[in-house]
Amino acid sequence: MKTGFFSSPHVKRLAGCMALAFVLALMIGNQEGSQDDYGLAFRQAIFSPRIILFIVIGLLVFAAMTFWPYITPYLLRPGVRPLAVGGITVLVSQTLLKWSDDGRTGNGKFNSVASKAANTDGLAPMAKLFFSNYLGWILLLVTFGLGAAAILISLRALAWVAAVLGVVGGIWAYTSQAAVRDFLGTPDHSTGGGVALIGYLTLAAAALATALATGDIADTRAFVNRLLAWRPGMPLVVLGLIVGVIAFVQATWFSPQGSNQTLTDTKTFFQGNGLANLAYQYLAWLGYVLFIATLLTAAAASYLRHRILGWVAAGLGAVALLLSLITMYDMTDLAAAAGVDGATGPWQNLGSGAWMACAAFFVLAGAGLVVATLGARDEQGELAPAEAPAARSSDTLSRGFSAPGSSKVFLFVILATALFYPPTATGFWQKVLVSEIGIYVLLAIGLNVVVGWAGLLDLGFIAFYAIGSYTTAYLTGALPFKPPSFLHLSPLLAIPFAIAICLLAGVALGAPTLRLRGDYLAIVTLGFGEIIRITANNNPGNITNGPKGAFGIPHPRIELGPIKFVWGQNNLQYWYLLLVLIVIVVLLFRRLEASRLGRAWAAIREDEVAAQATGINTTRVKLLAFAIGASTSGVAGVFFASQIGYINPENFVLNNSILVVAYVVFGGMGSLPGAMAGAAVLTWLPEFLKDQVPAEDRQMWIGAVVLLMMIFRPAGLIPAKRRAAELRGLNRSSSAEVGAVPEGEGMGVRA
Amino acid sequence: MSLLEVDGIEVRYGAIKALKGVSFEVNEGEIVALLGANGAGKTTTQKTVSGMLRPSLGEIRYDGKRIDGTPAHELISLGICHVPEGRHVFPRMTVNENLEMGAFRFKRPDDKLQAHVLDLFPRLRERIKQQAGTLSGGEQQMLAIGRALMGKPRLLLLDEPSMGLAPLIVKQIFDIVREINNDGVTVLLVEQNASQALALANRGYVLETGEIVLTGTGRELLADDRVRAAYLGEEIAS
Incomplete structure (x- = not known):
């Protein structure tokens, strides 16, 4: 009887939920014990109200799991997912993100800012109201609750109220943060208000979806598809409108010591100071006019699907972007020359507003381009996405966003972020962006060729990165073993040489290991990685300078006649260089994926015997995978060496190889955007967690994220079509392929 | 002159000699069946002909060239x-992609040929956008043959096309093989299903532990007592 009770699934599940609640209660919150009292943190976790909160959450999870079949019909209703996403986003902004960088607000998180702001005289009254009496939290609860209630009881009126509240809440939150920033008057990079705005707008969108829903069940993806298909480019126009309005009305354009100036303030500031006429006119009126003109043209082009108007919008956007940049240069240059307090030089002291204006123009120009490049064929394609889901059979695999131009929409949003967000970030994040995120994205793109496309597990990938770095060090004369001095190259010129040497190294690794597969190959590549590192460390013939490493690798420079640019210490400059490299590599690899070689890789990954039988030279194709993958990390190596200026073997340890593999797997093996997203997220996460959790706990949280990911999305963040199918087990019936063991399997004895 | 001449080939897997001097020939336009029990060396022979294995002794000539x-x-x-x-179809590629892979040696697949292949295998046309891994065994076999046809073969090597298939499907597939042969493609067929294979084949060779022990036309072999005893499970009437 007793065993029956304990083996009941409900009891097990309840026990599991309670155990997890207990563990989470220990994980989250203050962990500081003391030398004298080792149990302090434990008691704090157990005997505080915290554990009750977690047990309640555990009970809720238990209830949700047990009554899942009753809940699912509600989850399929329109608006549920955006509601959840929006709610979580606002929650994150009010718990994890900073609302102010100023030291006077405590740790800068929402609660701390709120408690300070509520008691501050002179703060704008609306902002003060938002921060006082937990109004920010109440607003979130009410908006979310109304949205949820509207979905539950299908009441459209309620949904409209929630939508309006969402918009109001978003604007209120954003302006409140801005008011705090203006009040404090110090440069500020915090993102809390912006993220809260996005979250509230998502909530509003969810409520809107509920209010306008025609069916009982909504496929979010189909909904987004319809939205994208309605007027191609319209999402970009809306985004441009939001970003542009914030930029031109409210955000900081110029922030020398102790002041945050909006566009009008900046104009007043530079009035009669000898600012170049064009720039002054831009600040005075031209900027607004350009924005409105571009916005209207882009909106009209998008709405009317007018290609010529689309081109006009794109052109206007490009001109406006250029003028914005000229103005930004002129005013910062003048300010620095005139010795304004805290102004340090051109491109310095710019607030986020100026960059947001650039982003808005970029996105609007993008909207114009999307409209302009849509062929006439898309006129018929318009209806397809809405109708398609019913007619799809195997297409459950390719449930991407199939609306015309939608990939371009995403592309422009990502590009706008990559181009114009980094200048507004703090120095810390700029550094992370270059030396962690950017470089690992480049490495992941390279490894994706080997692991994702050709299906060869390579655990020594960092070796090629090392080879690229050391090649740079050699060619720039930073190693004890030097080329003749007239051959010393600028680092950018070393790129082709590094690529060539990495190609050769890839072939050198590939050729002897080609007959190995799977685990065997992984072990040999792992050994290869270690050989390279240890060779560099052991310094045979005093070539590599051993553990001391190579010093004084010069920064990159371009000197082409009149064009001269020298990279220095500023991370931002390297970011744009890296961006150019990444874009070039991605463009090349996209072509490659669709090429004959790409198909050959897919074939040998799927079934090597069949690939051989269809006439693919498997040896050559695998070698090419190794070589091409390696060449990318050669580029990354050049960049790394010339940015840091100092390399040693400790930069190229096994751990890094494994991390790159993890990024590719996390992002989605075999998918180019996936590998990039995986690398970006997993390099960003540890840095982000620095502010949120105690340092000792960081790895645990990253592990938890990876674990959750592998459970709920095993194919990766942005899975490749085929890989997703593989994990969904569609291929079970084809297990016949195991029946015949091909030659060259295992240790690869070939007769 | 024969299209394919195999002259005394020996093939080893390490120390084990799988083929001990196998010789046979295939004439242009024929269907030739290689029969034999498990381990007789049929597949090894075919893999050697298709270039996946290398003989340690002997010669293979195709169209007069080694x-x-x-x-x-x-x-x-x-x-x-x-x-x-x-x-061995590509399980995560669609039927269409599999067929295109078959034409890998050409710059682009031949649309007319693909239409012809799909006429031969109407089942594949129905499932053209389906992933190959989701097809039934018989459909996968059809796809594998169709994919090989996309490479415009003069000599088609078929390795146990009837393996693990229902008798009705086997008959369908063998009918199609005959049709392919009527189009002018020479076929070298490896089979265990002796009665079906010999009914189809012009000539046949019987392999036993790496050697050819019997040869003759399809009819002759079907009538041969030893073949009937070994492969058709009949008592020798004597």
Whole structure:
């Protein structure tokens, strides 16, 4: 009887939920014990109200799991997912993100800012109201609750109220943060208000979806598809409108010591100071006019699907972007020359507003381009996405966003972020962006060729990165073993040489290991990685300078006649260089994926015997995978060496190889955007967690994220079509392929 | 002159000699069946012909030129296409993509040929956008043959096309093989299903532990007591 009770699934599940609640209660919150009292943190976790909160959450999870079949019909209703996403986003902004960088607000998180702001005289009254009496939290609860209630009881009126509240809440939150920033008057990079705005707008969108829903069940993806298909480019126009309005009305354009100036303030500031006429006119009126003109043209082009108007919008956007940049240069240059307090030089002291204006123009120009490049064929394609889901059979695999131009929409949003967000970030994040995120994205793109496309597990990938770095060090004369001095190259010129040497190294690794597969190959590549590192460390013939490493690798420079640019210490400059490299590599690899070689890789990954039988030279194709993958990390190596200026073997340890593999797997093996997203997220996460959790706990949280990911999305963040199918087990019936063991399997004895 | 001449080939897997001097020939336009029990060396023979294995002794001549030791991907451009044992379709590619892979040796697949292949296998046309891994065994076998045809073979090597299939499907597939042969493609067929294979084949060879022990036309072999005893499970009437 007793065993029956304990083996009941409900009891097990309840026990599991309670155990997890207990563990989470220990994980989250203050962990500081003391030398004298080792149990302090434990008691704090157990005997505080915290554990009750977690047990309640555990009970809720238990209830949700047990009554899942009753809940699912509600989850399929329109608006549920955006509601959840929006709610979580606002929650994150009010718990994890900073609302102010100023030291006077405590740790800068929402609660701390709120408690300070509520008691501050002179703060704008609306902002003060938002921060006082937990109004920010109440607003979130009410908006979310109304949205949820509207979905539950299908009441459209309620949904409209929630939508309006969402918009109001978003604007209120954003302006409140801005008011705090203006009040404090110090440069500020915090993102809390912006993220809260996005979250509230998502909530509003969810409520809107509920209010306008025609069916009982909504496929979010189909909904987004319809939205994208309605007027191609319209999402970009809306985004441009939001970003542009914030930029031109409210955000900081110029922030020398102790002041945050909006566009009008900046104009007043530079009035009669000898600012170049064009720039002054831009600040005075031209900027607004350009924005409105571009916005209207882009909106009209998008709405009317007018290609010529689309081109006009794109052109206007490009001109406006250029003028914005000229103005930004002129005013910062003048300010620095005139010795304004805290102004340090051109491109310095710019607030986020100026960059947001650039982003808005970029996105609007993008909207114009999307409209302009849509062929006439898309006129018929318009209806397809809405109708398609019913007619799809195997297409459950390719449930991407199939609306015309939608990939371009995403592309422009990502590009706008990559181009114009980094200048507004703090120095810390700029550094992370270059030396962690950017470089690992480049490495992941390279490894994706080997692991994702050709299906060869390579655990020594960092070796090629090392080879690229050391090649740079050699060619720039930073190693004890030097080329003749007239051959010393600028680092950018070393790129082709590094690529060539990495190609050769890839072939050198590939050729002897080609007959190995799977685990065997992984072990040999792992050994290869270690050989390279240890060779560099052991310094045979005093070539590599051993553990001391190579010093004084010069920064990159371009000197082409009149064009001269020298990279220095500023991370931002390297970011744009890296961006150019990444874009070039991605463009090349996209072509490659669709090429004959790409198909050959897919074939040998799927079934090597069949690939051989269809006439693919498997040896050559695998070698090419190794070589091409390696060449990318050669580029990354050049960049790394010339940015840091100092390399040693400790930069190229096994751990890094494994991390790159993890990024590719996390992002989605075999998918180019996936590998990039995986690398970006997993390099960003540890840095982000620095502010949120105690340092000792960081790895645990990253592990938890990876674990959750592998459970709920095993194919990766942005899975490749085929890989997703593989994990969904569609291929079970084809297990016949195991029946015949091909030659060259295992240790690869070939007769 | 015969299209394919195999002259005394020996093949070893390490120390084990799988083929001990096998010789046979295939004439242009014929269907030739290689029969034999498990382990007799049928598949080894075929893999050697298709270039996946290399003989340690002996010669293979195709169209008068020596081809032993030439890798598989070069033989395909000579018109030798191989349907490996156990089907080996690309499971995560669609039927259409599989067929296109079959035409890998050409710059682009031949649309007319693809239409012809799909006429031969109407089942594949129905499932053209389906992933190959979701097809039934018989459909996968059809796809594997169709994929080989996309490479415009002069000599088609079929390795146990009937393996693990229902008798009705086997009959369908053999009918199609005859049709392919009528189009002018020479076929070298490896089979265990002796009665079906010999009914189809012009000539046959029987392999036993790496050697050819019996040869004759399809009819002769079907009538041969030893074949009937070994493969058709009949008592020898004497």
